[in-house]
Amino acid sequence: xxxxxLGALASWRPFxxxxxxxxxxxDDDLFDDEFQRKLDYLALVSRRVFAGRLRAExxxxxxxxxxxxxxxxxxxxxxxxxxxxxxxxQRFDKLLVRLFEEEEDLAxxxxxxxxxxxxxxxxxxxxxxxxVCAALAYVGLANLDRVSIVTTxxxxxxxxxxxxxxxxxxxxxxxxxxxxxxxxxDLGDAMKTFVAQNKRRGLAVLVSDLYDSHGFEKxxxxxxxxxxxxxxxxxxxxxxxxxxxHGDVLVYDCETGEEREVxxxxxxxxxxxxxxxxxxxxxxxxxxxxxxPYVRASLEVPxxxxxxxxxxxxxxxx
Amino acid sequence: MIFAGLSLAQLAAxxxxxxxxxxxxxxxxxxxxxxxxxxxxxxxRILRDKEATTLFSKLKRVLSLLLQLALLALxxxxxxxxxxxxxxxxxxTxxxxxxxxxxxxxxxxxPSRLAAAKDEVRSIVRGLGGADRMLVxxxxxMITPLGPMTSDTSALERELDSVHATDARADFPRALRFxxxxxxxxxxxxxxxxxxGALGEAADSSGPxxxxxxxxxxxxxxxxxxxxxxxxxxxxxxxxDKSRYEVMLELTNTGPAAEDVELQLLGDGALVDLTxxxxxxxxxxxxxxxxLSGASRTLEAKIARVDGTHDDLPADDHAYALLPEHxxxxxxxxxxxxxYLEAALLLDEYLDxxxxxxxxxxxxxxxxxxxxxxxxxxTPAERPRVHALYLDPRGPGSPVHVAEELKQPGFDKFDRxxxxxxxxxxxxxxxxxxHKLVPETxxxxxxxxxxxxxxxxxxGVRGGYKFVALGFDVSASDLPLRTAWPLFVxxxxxxxxxxxxxxxxxFRTGDVWRIPVAGGLAQATLKRPDGTSQPVPVHEGRAVLxxxxxxxxxxxxxxxxxxxxxxxxxxxxxxxxxxxxxxxDGKPSGTVxxxxxxxxxxxxxxxxxxxxxxxxxxxxxxxxxxxx
Numbered sequence: 001x002x003x004x005x006l007g008a009l010a011s012w013r014p015f016x017x018x019x020x021x022x023x024x025x026x027d028d029d030l031f032d033d034e035f036q037r038k039l040d041y042l043a044l045v046s047r048r049v050f051a052g053r054l055r056a057e058x059x060x061x062x063x064x065x066x067x068x069x070x071x072x073x074x075x076x077x078x079x080x081x082x083x084x085x086x087x088x089x090q091r092f093d094k095l096l097v098r099l100f101e102e103e104e105d106l107a108x109x110x111x112x113x114x115x116x117x118x119x120x121x122x123x124x125x126x127x128x129x130x131x132v133c134a135a136l137a138y139v140g141l142a143n144l145d146r147v148s149i150v151t152t153x154x155x156x157x158x159x160x161x162x163x164x165x166x167x168x169x170x171x172x173x174x175x176x177x178x179x180x181x182x183x184x185x186d187l188g189d190a191m192k193t194f195v196a197q198n199k200r201r202g203l204a205v206l207v208s209d210l211y212d213s214h215g216f217e218k219x220x221x222x223x224x225x226x227x228x229x230x231x232x233x234x235x236x237x238x239x240x241x242x243x244x245x246h247g248d249v250l251v252y253d254c255e256t257g258e259e260r261e262v263x264x265x266x267x268x269x270x271x272x273x274x275x276x277x278x279x280x281x282x283x284x285x286x287x288x289x290x291x292x293p294y295v296r297a298s299l300e301v302p303x304x305x306x307x308x309x310x311x312x313x314x315x316x317x318x
Numbered sequence: 319m320i321f322a323g324l325s326l327a328q329l330a331a332x333x334x335x336x337x338x339x340x341x342x343x344x345x346x347x348x349x350x351x352x353x354x355x356x357x358x359x360x361x362x363r364i365l366r367d368k369e370a371t372t373l374f375s376k377l378k379r380v381l382s383l384l385l386q387l388a389l390l391a392l393x394x395x396x397x398x399x400x401x402x403x404x405x406x407x408x409x410x411t412x413x414x415x416x417x418x419x420x421x422x423x424x425x426x427x428x429p430s431r432l433a434a435a436k437d438e439v440r441s442i443v444r445g446l447g448g449a450d451r452m453l454v455x456x457x458x459x460m461i462t463p464l465g466p467m468t469s470d471t472s473a474l475e476r477e478l479d480s481v482h483a484t485d486a487r488a489d490f491p492r493a494l495r496f497x498x499x500x501x502x503x504x505x506x507x508x509x510x511x512x513x514x515g516a517l518g519e520a521a522d523s524s525g526p527x528x529x530x531x532x533x534x535x536x537x538x539x540x541x542x543x544x545x546x547x548x549x550x551x552x553x554x555x556x557x558x559d560k561s562r563y564e565v566m567l568e569l570t571n572t573g574p575a576a577e578d579v580e581l582q583l584l585g586d587g588a589l590v591d592l593t594x595x596x597x598x599x600x601x602x603x604x605x606x607x608x609x610l611s612g613a614s615r616t617l618e619a620k621i622a623r624v625d626g627t628h629d630d631l632p633a634d635d636h637a638y639a640l641l642p643e644h645x646x647x648x649x650x651x652x653x654x655x656x657x658y659l660e661a662a663l664l665l666d667e668y669l670d671x672x673x674x675x676x677x678x679x680x681x682x683x684x685x686x687x688x689x690x691x692x693x694x695x696x697t698p699a700e701r702p703r704v705h706a707l708y709l710d711p712r713g714p715g716s717p718v719h720v721a722e723e724l725k726q727p728g729f730d731k732f733d734r735x736x737x738x739x740x741x742x743x744x745x746x747x748x749x750x751x752x753h754k755l756v757p758e759t760x761x762x763x764x765x766x767x768x769x770x771x772x773x774x775x776x777x778g779v780r781g782g783y784k785f786v787a788l789g790f791d792v793s794a795s796d797l798p799l800r801t802a803w804p805l806f807v808x809x810x811x812x813x814x815x816x817x818x819x820x821x822x823x824x825f826r827t828g829d830v831w832r833i834p835v836a837g838g839l840a841q842a843t844l845k846r847p848d849g850t851s852q853p854v855p856v857h858e859g860r861a862v863l864x865x866x867x868x869x870x871x872x873x874x875x876x877x878x879x880x881x882x883x884x885x886x887x888x889x890x891x892x893x894x895x896x897x898x899x900x901x902x903d904g905k906p907s908g909t910v911x912x913x914x915x916x917x918x919x920x921x922x923x924x925x926x927x928x929x930x931x932x933x934x935x936x937x938x939x940x941x942x943x944x945x946x
Contacts, residue, residue, distance in 0.1 A: 120356035211357035240356055250350040253358035260361055261350060271364045279360060 030130055031173045038304045039138055072096040107148065107162065107202025108140040109228075111194065112176075114151040114158075115185040116255045117211040118235070123181070125235050128299055129207045130176045132233055135307050136205060137172045141165060146202070147172065151179050154186035156193045162200075184255040185212045187219025195226040204228040207297075209235045210283055213256060217286055224290065232287050232294045233310070234280070239299075241276035242269065323399030323922075333394045340386050382940070389932045396925040401449065409449025410506040410912075411467065413497040414439055415457045416481050417513030417539075419488035420827075420886050421894045424514070426542025426630040432483045435512045435539045442510065442537075443474045445913030448920040453500060454478060457493040457513075459486040459828035459866050467500070484866035485633055485884075486828030487891045490517035494527040494902060501532050508533040510910055514540040515897025518890060528903050536907035540896035544573040546597055546621055547634030547892035550604070551885055553617050553823040555642050560668055563641055565607040567619050571597035572893040578624040581605070585613025594624060602889070615641055615881070616870065617823075634892045638869055638883035639823040646670040647815050650686060650704075652679045653694035658798030659709075662807040669811065690814045692807075695791055701780055705814035707807070708787040710753075717785045718776050719756040727752045727767030727774050727790065737813045738777055738786055739764050742802040749774075749797075752790030777813075782838050782859045786810045824883040827868055832860040833882060835875040842875035847884075 072085060075095035085098045110133045118126040133149060140147040141164065149160040149172060160175040187208065194204075204223045210216040210232075223230040245251075245264040252259045262268065280296065287294035297306050321329065355361060416439060422432040439454065446452060446469065453467040454477050464477035494509070501507030509532055511517075520527045550568035555561075571577050576598050583591040590612060597603055617639040623629060648670045653659060663671045674682045676696040683691065683702055692707045697715045712720055729744040744765060754772040757763055764786070765775030774789035797803050825831045835842050835856045842861045844854045847869025854863040854873070861873055865884050873880045886892075899906040 117356040120354070209356070213357075213359050243353075243355065245353060248350045249353045251353050251355045251358060251361055254354045254356055256358065258358050260358060260365060262361060262365065268364065272360065275360050275363045 030127055030177060031134060035131065035134075035303075039135055069098060069100055071099045073099060106140075106143075107146045107198075107200045108137075109194075109198060109202060109204045110137060110147070110149040111191075111204055111206045111208075112149060112151045112179065113153075113185065113187075113206075113208030113210075113235075114179055114181045114183075115153045115211070116182050117185065117209055119181040120254050121237055121239060124299055125209055125237050126179070126181050128297065128303065129233075129235050130179065131303050132207055132235075132297060132306065132310075133205075134169075134172060134176055135303075136310065138166075138169050141169050141172070146200075148198070149175055150194060152187065152190035152194070153183035155190050156197065157183075159197075186214050187212050187216060188214055188222060191219040191222035195222060195228065201227045202229065203231055205231045205233060207233045207235060209237070211255070213253075216283055220287070220290070220292060224292070230292050232283075232292055233297050234283055234294065235297045235299075236280060237299045241273045243272070245269070319400055321398035322401050324397050326398070329394050329398045332397065333391060336390050336394065337387055340383070340390060344383050344386070382936070385932060385936045385939070389929055389936065392925050392929040392932065396922040396929070398922075400921045400925075409447065409451065410508055411501060411504045412442075412446075412450065412452045412508045412510055413500050414442065414452060414454045414510045414512060415461075415493045415497060416454060416478075417488050417511070417517070418456045418458045418481055418483050419513075419516070420483070420485045420633045420888070420891050421514055421516045421631060422539070423483045423633045424540055424542065424545070424631040424894045425628070426540055426544075426894075430483070431514055431540045432481065435537075436478050436481060438512050438537045438539065439478055440475055442910060442913040443471050443478075446471055446474075447912075454481075455493065455496065456481050457488050457490070457511075458484040459489050459864060461489065461493040461496045463496075483633075484827070485868040485886045486866040487886075487888050488513070488517055489828070490900075491520055491522035491527050494520055494529070495522075498527070498529060498532060507531070508535060510535045510537060511900055511907065512537040512539060513900070514538070514894060515900055516891060516893060516895075517897075517900055520900070520902040526903060529905075534900075534902055534905070534907045535910040536900050537910055538896055538898060540894065542630040543893075543895035544575065544577070545629045545631045545634070545892055545894050546571045546573065546577045546579050546623075547631065547889070548619050548621060548637040548885070549602065549634070549887055549889040549892060551619050551637035551639055551824065551887060553639045553641055560642075562609055562611045563613070565610060565617065565619075565639075566604065567607075567637070568602055568604045569595065569597060569621060570602045570889050570892055571599060572889070572895070573629070574599050574895075577629070579621045580624055582618075582620040582622075583607065584616075584618040584620065585610070586616055587618075588612070590617075613641060616883070617641060631892065631894050633868070634886050634888075636868070637824070637885045637887065639885075640870070640881060640883045641823070647689040647811055648672070648686065649811060650674065650679075650682055650688045650691045651694065652676055652682075652691065652696055652698075654696075656694045656793070658792060658803065659692065659694055659807065662798075662804035665804050666808050666811075690811050701783075703781065703783060705784045706786075707810045707814075708785065710789065710791040711787050712753075716787065717778065717780050718758065718761065718787050720789070721754040721756050724752045724754055724767055724772055724774070724789075726750065727754075727772060729765045729774070730767055731770040732765035732775065733762065736762060736764050736777060738810045739775070739806065740809065742805055742809070743800070744797075744802055747795060747797050747800065747802070749790045749795040751794055755787055755789045779859065782836065784814050786813075824885045824887075825865060826888070827866050827884050827886050828864075828888075830862060830864050831882075831884075832862055833873050833880060835859055835861050835873070835880070836878050839875045842873050845872040845874070847871065 072088065073096065075084060075097050079097050083097050085096050088094060088096050112129055112133055114126070118129065137147050137149065144164055146162040146164055148162040151157040158175070158179065160172060163171060206219065206223070212219065220230050220232065248263050250259055251262050284294055284296065295310050416435055418432060422430070422435065424431045427434045443452065448469070451467050451469045452474055454464045454474055456462040456464060464480055465473060468474065497509045501509070509529070511534070513536070515536070515538060547570055548567060549570040550566065552567070553563055553565045555563045565583065569579070569581065576596060578594065578596050581593045581595055582589060590610060591607060595603060619637045621635050629635070646668050649663065649672070651659065651663070651671060651673045653673060654675060660673070663669055672682065672686070679698060688704045690705045690707065691702050692709065693711065694709045697708065697711045697713045699715045701715060701717060708716065711717070727749050729747055732739055732744050734740060752767070752774050755774060755776045757773055757776045757778065761776050761778030763773040763775070764777050766773045775786070777784070777786045792798050792803070839856050841853050842856050843851055844861070844863060845851045847867055854861045856875065861875070865871070868885050870881060870883050873882070
């Protein structure tokens, strides 16, 4: 069973200078030396921080058919009697179930929102989302997981097929670099297409600003209902909560083109900021109640700090 | 309330048109700035809440419209220049007479009474009401309005700057008549006299001035009364010794205390005499200086306190006089020989006499620069351009027409006031035969026979030159045997050269001066004591002007320059004790009332201020999004 070792991650240097030059030769300088150094740093830090907690690392602990004993846990009604440890029962008069480590060939899907709203305000949100995807994909690839990246708007747009192995990170970089945002958001329809195209269940990391006029819940629910493990990375630009508007304006939605006359005053701006905060909190509350891992990726937070938050949050590394 | 500007109908029309324009602009849809947002449903959420208050929003927009209309109404109302009806009815028309006479130069109030008077007038001007109108006039020997009747206070204050003091007394009756003429037919007329009150009686040759219903107010200026002045100053040469002269002057102490003064007499700028005098309060002290010599032209009298201080009015401490010109008169005598005439001319050593026969007359008159010509029993065909005495003239060259012969004419009547025959005894002169002279208009008959019906002695002016014509041959009379004969000849020559007893050593300021100008010029140039010059008209051989400055003047006409002096010499003007009131038409003046400086009563200013305030309010509410 190929295991993921943070030590290996820390010692691995995929971004030799020659490779880096090749990366930088593209149009986008998104994944430059600085970015790659940060990935190395994150790898080191993640190893130190999570060493004690992630003992099984890339192994799942399941009762039953494993080869290598892992641990005990209390018996619960419904457990298979065959895995009861009768020796322990005899010695301690306590029913415990034996757990075995079992290798899991995990599929990680990065679902990147590529709608027009991600490019709003200079495209910082999209660049940030690409960096998040790249970093997490790097971790996944290093863990020998099957990593796939898809972009969505109101449908599935592009797709980087499943791939494994650390050396494929540059393929991911190239794919991400080519992504352009346009079109409207409809995560519900897009996720229906996604689950239909991907029969292999796995971790679905949704990286989006969740500006979905049809409801952000639909997309997440489609993933949940189809046995995927959704992980929401909510990209938030704080500047969008405080737009620099004043006076009589005609606002229009950059995706739908819908117009609305507004007279912007300080009071209106305050109410808008309140509505924005409420919307973000609503998403977080939704994920919490559905036990969907949720991380808010604010552009104010440096990218590497954001990745550490993902690690701390759990659900991505096991 | 009335509208002094546009009428109510005009205002309503302007407001209607402009108000319609404001409404149209208000109805126009606001062009909004187009802005992209990442997620419009968030805006929908807050706008849903806002729509609940749409009615209030509409009301706020109406409030904005009302603000605009109110602003417009204020501006339009200001165009109407609204005024309270009572303020218009009570608007006063004021004539301010600022005394600029010599006494206003007194320095008992610093810097001078005139400056204090100007300050008083300024405070009155600043207290004018919105409906009041005022005219400021300078009162001296003349009355000079400084501008039109106006309510423009800044213009009135500017006019005051041009008021300057003179060395003359004020012509109060003339100023009052001017003021009453200006205020004739005005309901709320008022005359304000700003003066020290030394104005004399309010009456002239036409009688006392009547003010009618016009209110007379008096603003007193000044407080002191200490003054000693030169109130008389005169000089003349002795007729038979013109190198010597005599001076008469008079000093007057108009103050309440005795004064010790030092009197200096200066001849041509050099000290001639210095005397210390003590004058009791109110004393008039005449001084006579006989047999003086040393000065050839100018004389000045100066007084100063012994202790070195100045009295309150320096203007009357200095007097000027000019001695008669001292030179030999060149006289041309055209005669075939007349011993009596030659003997008479020998009496005056200051005459330079030249005798010529009638044949040599044309050459002589062409060569010489003569002061006078005497024609003895000859008459030139052409009148000379010089003063002339004709003895028994005949023919067309005579200045007067010579009519019929008179047998034994006598001086039945003669003009004792004329300088040529003054002090002469002519009543018993016997004449064998003579001719009646026919004077022209303007000529003066000095002596006439036949009970006054037949003129035999005529004086006049021809072409700017004087003449005297005697209608008989003196050798056919006993006139040469009398004392009157040489006096008559010399008086004629003196009259021609203005060296007579009536010579004025100085003129009085405030009078109209008539200065003789030789030649037929229509204009002369006058140089004042302060060095400034002005052109003056010449009428009938005399420059006519009203002088108000003491000192030495120079009058230039062609190549001739005449110098003369002018003095205040007015005891009433030297009496500078300020008066509490002036009496006109038997009624004393009142005090000035109702000219308190305060806020102007012009409503349009406040309307504009309110409009500006509303503009600020509208600006603030718009930018604070209260009225949008």
